[in-house]
Amino acid sequence: MGELGIDLGNSNTVVCTPNDGLVFEEPSVMLLRDSGGRRPRVAAIGHEARVMLGRAPASLTATRPLRDGVITDLDTAHEFIRAILRKVARHRWQRWRTRAVIGVPVGATALERRALLEAAEEAGLRRPALLAEPIAGAIGCGVDPLDRRTHLVVDVGGGTAEVTAFCFGGVLAHRSCRVAGDEMTLAVYHHIRDAHGILVGEVDAEEIKIRCSAEEGPAIAVSGRDAATGRPRVASVPVAEIEAAVRPVTDSIIRTLASCLDDLPPQSVGDVLSEGLLAFGGGSLQRGFPERLDDALGFSVKPAERPLTCVAEGAVVALRNRAVLDAFRGW
Numbered sequence: 580m581g582e583l584g585i586d587l588g589n590s591n592t593v594v595c596t597p598n599d600g601l602v603f604e605e606p607s608v609m610l611l612r613d614s615g616g617r618r619p620r621v622a623a624i625g626h627e628a629r630v631m632l633g634r635a636p637a638s639l640t641a642t643r644p645l646r647d648g649v650i651t652d653l654d655t656a657h658e659f660i661r662a663i664l665r666k667v668a669r670h671r672w673q674r675w676r677t678r679a680v681i682g683v684p685v686g687a688t689a690l691e692r693r694a695l696l697e698a699a700e701e702a703g704l705r706r707p708a709l710l711a712e713p714i715a716g717a718i719g720c721g722v723d724p725l726d727r728r729t730h731l732v733v734d735v736g737g738g739t740a741e742v743t744a745f746c747f748g749g750v751l752a753h754r755s756c757r758v759a760g761d762e763m764t765l766a767v768y769h770h771i772r773d774a775h776g777i778l779v780g781e782v783d784a785e786e787i788k789i790r791c792s793a794e795e796g797p798a799i800a801v802s803g804r805d806a807a808t809g810r811p812r813v814a815s816v817p818v819a820e821i822e823a824a825v826r827p828v829t830d831s832i833i834r835t836l837a838s839c840l841d842d843l844p845p846q847s848v849g850d851v852l853s854e855g856l857l858a859f860g861g862g863s864l865q866r867g868f869p870e871r872l873d874d875a876l877g878f879s880v881k882p883a884e885r886p887l888t889c890v891a892e893g894a895v896v897a898l899r900n901r902a903v904l905d906a907f908r909g910w
């Protein structure tokens with residue numbers, strides 16, 4: 580193994596290696612078992628932990644180790660990273676002297692960066708390095724961040740949407756907003772409850788949102804509990820309704836983008852007009868989002884080929900590119 584690119588996201592964690600490519604892509608959820616006053620033990624992570632959301636017995640607590648892209652608690656984060664390392668490299672000798680580049684939000688403070696590095700080192704990584712997620716994602720999409728032209732990228736994750744313009748190894752402008760995919764899920768939940776009188780769980784609301792992006796037909800079947808009677812009920816929900824329900828969230832991301840463009844020098848705007856906007860992160864897959872971006876901004880949007888994994892893919896490429904790591908250190 581030896582070298583890893585890691586994207587520790589609010590919603591999903593992705594790990595890549597130079598030789599095997601994608602080796603881990605699972606929800607950033609961990610299930611901790613109460614150990615009677617001692618430090619809680621990890622009972623499950625990833626998919627296994629996520630299926631227990633909303634149905635875990637009292638002795639188990641589901642936790643997300645990150646919020647807004649930064650770690651919430653050092654112990655939880657280091658347990659989470661350690662558990663991932665155990666999954667991607669089963670034998671201790673494989674984890675020995677593993678180097679890694681970890682994606683970090685551009686807006687993370689020095690303290691948050693230090694905490695992430697500490698958690699990674701405690702989990703067993705050797706001299707981990709950090710790289711801004713938009714830069715890692717761009718590299719994962721084949722963009723050279725040392726290029727002299729300006730590139731503009733939007734990363735719509737679960738908890739945050741980040742807009743970043745960069746060129747020649749430096750960030751020109753950056754804006755972020757704390758509404759993204761999770762907020763879209765919440766909008767879907769509220770819509771189904773208010774317009775159709777059906778209560779669904781958090782995991783179901785997210786599935787409905789994702790199904791709606793892939794759906795060909797005009798409506799999708801939604802099952803849940805009737806809000807009035809408490810009985811199970813199925814309803815047919817028009818896809819256009821879901822699209823309209825998440826629109827306030829996509830509009831707020833578009834406003835963030837517009838304000839980032841305002842910060843750019845005219846020469847860079849010219850580059851962006853000819854290059855287009857690179858979009859990645861799971862939230863960028865939301866039905867209607869690229870079209871709305873096109874309409875609102877008037878320049879082309881290039882959806883990433885692998886929007887959910889390009890940050891980890893770019894991070895592992897950067898591991899062998901000292902110039903990029905040095906140029907973007909601290910961003």
Ligand SMILES: Nc1ncnc2c1ncn2[C@@H]1O[C@H](COP(=O)(O)OP(=O)(O)OP(=O)(O)O)[C@@H](O)[C@H]1O
Nearest residue numbers: 588589590591736737738739760792860861862864
């Ligand atoms: N096909 C899809 N259509 C709409 N939304 C999707 C789709 N696939 C994933 N998502 C949403 O994308 C979000 C997760 O994206 P991603 O994995 O890029 O985020 P993250 O990196 O974990 O989060 P962050 O960048 O905020 O730390 C979730 O809200 C998920 O519901």
